[in-house]
Amino acid sequence: MTAANATTTKTKQELGRRLAASALALALSATGTLTQLAPPAGAQTGAFHATGSLSVARAHATSTLLRDGRVLVAGGQDANGGPLASAEVYNPATGAWSPTSSLPLPVTQATATLLGDGNVLMAGGLTGAVGSLVPTSISEIYNPATGAWSLTRSPLLTASYAGGAVPLLSGKLLYAGGLTSTSFTMPATSVAQLYDPATGTWAQTGSLPLGVANFQMSALPDGTVLVAGGDTAVQGNVTASAEIYQPSSGAWTTISPMPIGVASATGARLASGGVLVAGGKISPAGQVTNTSQLFDPVTRSWSVPDLMPVASYGATATFLPPGKVLFAGGLTNTGSPTSMVAAFDTSTGHWTALPDMLVARAFGMATLLPNGNVLVAGGQTTSGVTGESELFALGIAPAITSGTIVSVVSGRYNSFMVTATGSPTPVLSQYGALPPGMTFQANNDGTATISGTPPAGTSGTYQATLTATNTAGTATQTLQLVVSSASVPDTGTFGAGFWYAMSDGRVLPKGSAPVISAKKAQQPYNIVQMVMTPSGHGYYLVSSFGGVFSYGDATWYGSIAGRHLHTPTVALAVTPSGKGYYLVTRAGNVFAFGDARFRGSTAARLGTPPLAGIGLTPDARGYWLVSTRGNIFSFGNARFHGSPAWKVTSVTEFSPTSSGNGYWVVTATGKLFRYGDAAFHGSLAGEAPAPVIAFVPTPDGGGYWIATTKGHVFNFGNARYFADQGGVPPLGRVTGFAVAY
8 A cells, every 4th residue: 555545645725725615515425326346237347337335425534455355444534624533344245335433533644554463553644623633643453353443552653644654574564754743834754663563562763864744655575665755844845755764774775766756646566566656746836747657676766657648646546467557536737636547557658548437536545356346435526525436347358268179088087177367257158069978167257167077988079169258358269179088097208206295294205206315404394385406306395484494405595484474484486596496475475595586575465365376487587476366476577377366265386387488377176277388188176185285297388297185196198197195094184295207
């Protein structure tokens, strides 16, 4: 969440103009607008559609995506400019708002941040009566499980509003800057403070080089924090300064300034780790710019891409994976709210104008929902404040991403997953000939399953046509199902054996896999993954607490076992040279060791589902991260080829192809999704005897092995079969699997 989205404020002059306008109009009530969970059939895509209204009209409130997918909106100001104590929760499943417990103290222009435990911390802001508003040091915690608010153990050390707040990798929260008075001449504060959820207390950290308010604030991939631009006082100068906060030292460093100083701009953290800052005021008088500015966290430099279609400030900006930013609303040079909507394409650096919002508004609240829609609620309109809410759905024409030729074995159960992309989620259908004994079943989530057992002796080629349809268009694909007789299980061409790794650190070889010894005495436990070295003469065992245990020619380069992170480690990836590796945590942290280079992470992205794995590009100049919900995040030179995002809930395995031009995604239930040049050779969809814990492709991608927690191993394509030990009680719980060649 950017500082503009959560803590935007205005000068006294602007506040007076808004209050004067509000005095001439009644506050907008929560009129019953039509609830839409997605664009209605035949509606225009890439546009806003009505959803349920807030029960209390408000602007300058906070919005936070909760872990369960709901949205919390709290505080803000009413039609008269008075602070609100009320809070509401939006349910994307119903499109309706419902009241929740009120804040202990009415506040407007505060910050709200999701903490690591799922609670929400609201800090600072303005409180009091209209005409005599004062900054507050109160900070409040919202517990989604109980719906209750409580005061933190200690308040902010310095009361302020229009500051910024972001979570750090340590789990603490950084709150910086802001205004300590509504006086025109009072300068912005340079004080920065840290909140520790473990103690519920605030402590001071290094001060900003320059006191600022209404700035852009963003956590960067390496754990540092960027503060850029802002006002130096209520009626002070607009600055172009930029600073970086280093959590390890608590110190700030001044870096290259922005090309154009802006305040009350809006921005978004990009998939690359960069930051887009768009629009904003360039003078205390409220002159507005349509400039957009990009910050590169690697070079710590700025660039200026395309100009926006309309100049505004106090707008909303929302990053839409995999590479667009949605910019909506704001105030123009005339001081009037605009309904303008535009999208910034991070791959081209260009802006595209989109259909307007239903309501022209500024200082509203925008939230990216788990289903990919963007919720915009409340805000300031020409007649006061509003409670109306609307949903943006980026319409994307459907595409069928699964393979066009499928091998089917007669006399044996076969299952094939049809996958499609598009927004809204496309509906899949099929017509034409399927092999006898096989059926088509649409899953109503952008996937379909073709499964069944053709009678023994059946052979030949069957041709069917697949169709994917949504409001943005229709895609078709011809599918050939080639049926042949069952073959001997071990006729594959790859593999000499494999290893099982148990959670207690035991490793059992099968086939011709040799016994590999550790380089030194070690006691592995809580093992979650087993990864081979590039030579095949060694492997690593990885524990949930971040420990790395090396065997054979595997070299130890470090671990995160001593960092006491409040999130388990889920994956390790070895660089092609074998001289380094990456460790990934469930919360999205990425740690690089040896010759591994950090390219970015998802740790600072609010609302991102837990991670399940990582895959490297062939040259190790990029990598993919995959979440348990199927989201694929690309960093460096890793290319996005598609994902089953939000179609699944239990992704456990991810593997790129040897070319780096595709990848496989596998769920715990055995469903397999393939993208780019990844080939489909079969799956366990509908018949996995235990949760899947490993997926290993053959070197040429012509086959793969799938292993389960009970030791079952299934071979497909040219992957050779070896009798497994599945279901044998002494084996214990299998948590790692690797193949010997």
